[in-house]
Amino acid sequence: MPSPIRSKLPHLGMTIFSVMSQKALEHGAINLSQGFPDFPVPERLRALLAEAVHAGHNQYAPLAGEPMLREAIAAKVCALYGCALDAQAAITVTSGATEALFAAICAVVRAGDEVIVFDPAYDAYEPAVTLAGGHVRHLPLCPPNFRVDWDRVRDALTAHTRLIILNSPHNPTGAVFKPTDLEALAQITQSTDVLLLADEVYEHIVFDRCQHQSLLRHAELAARSFVVSSFGKTYHCTGWKVGYCIAPPRLTAELRKVHQYLTFSTMTPAQHAFAHFMTEEPEHYRQLPAFYQAKRDHFCAMLRRSRFRFTPTRGTYFQLLDYSELSTCNDVEYADQLLANAGVASIPISVFYQHPPPQQRLLRFCFAKTAPTLEQASARLCAL
Ligand SMILES: Cc1ncc(COP(=O)(O)O)c(C=O)c1O
Secondary structure, eight states, rough: OOOOOOSTTTOOSSOOHHHHHHHHHHHHHHHSSSOOOSSOOOOHHHHHHHHHTTTTSSOOOOOOOOHHHHHHHHHHHHHHHHOOOOOHHHEEEEEEHHHHHHHHHHHHHTTTOOOEEEESSSSHHHHHHTTTTOOEEEOOTTTTTTOOOOOHHHHHOOEEEEEEEEEEETTTTTTOOOHHHHHHHHHTTTTOOEEEEEEOOOTTBOTOEEEEEEGSSHHHHHHTTEEEEEEHHHHHHHGGGEEEEEHHHHHHHHOOOOOOOOEEEEOHHHHHHHHHHHHHOOOHHHHHHHHHHHHHHHHHHTTTTTTTTTTSBBSSSEEEEOTHHHHHHHHHHHHHIIIIIIIOOOEEEEOSSSOTTTOOOOOEEEOOHHHHHHHHHHHHTTTO
16 A cells, blocks of 8 residues: 655645636536636737737747747836836746746745735635745734735734735735835835735726736835736636736746746747737726726626625725625535525635634625626525
């Protein structure tokens, strides 16, 4: 008998997104759980991908990404955040934001290092820290607005703190940073060696005329940051798995050492397609806030007739709904009931906490869906 494998991640099961999507399939439920659109990729972008394949762009891309795409990213970041970048030395194209997050964490976290993460936290961060031998220090975001308590962050810093992982716009709560958050972060970290990892995959999905507060807007923060984004979220093509990481050359050099042996490079024809599309149609990402705000407003207007309570989300394509008036069950149980009885799949947010607040009754719903899908789901939710 071979001896059992001593798991490096013994407490980890399948991600909640796969679990709920699988259950949604089994129940034939409307899937508002996993964060992906049910509408098509822009037609021109699909055509550009096909053109790139036919033109023969099918072999390994350069390790750091196609120069044309990195130039397009640099131009966008300069226009939006006023940050001038050396595309050659500071931008790396990765196989989704997931790869960038993992590579950044592996590149800088050593055994015994501490990494600050804010709960509820997207579930990709902690396993990477654990595999790197680090320890996650969980700090809570403060309901009802899920803001960071910067005094608590200051108190949590130790000589071992290596990295703080930030996520704005925030999944699952939809909270977005304000300029004062960046100021506070800069002040707390200024005379330290702490590095920052900013997960900004929803950078183009902010509402109510808010501006996305990228760490790239703030020179002192940018100098110690990995900033990660995802083409999948911006161009409705999560299945293409293309993202990127922006970091100062000294950090990029370390990130690329990991990226080189994790995936080496990222799907070539997709990089060509994005490079052309970004240059041809910058309107796409400029119009994204209005596009998703209309969906948020439509979904929320319908849900006002329901017994769920909510504050319209400020960013991302996720809406939290409080079901306290409907049930006293915990959110994992209630998400299962909703799936089985109402045929709507959602995500219980307690799974994103080390210690979930016991009285919290919140589910996350993805509204990156067509109007008929949202109408059908809302009708079911309103009938409860
Ligand atoms: C906060 C956050 N970060 C990262 C990712 C992963 O992005 P990608 O699909 O580009 O790997 C997601 C996807 O849902 C996300 O919500």
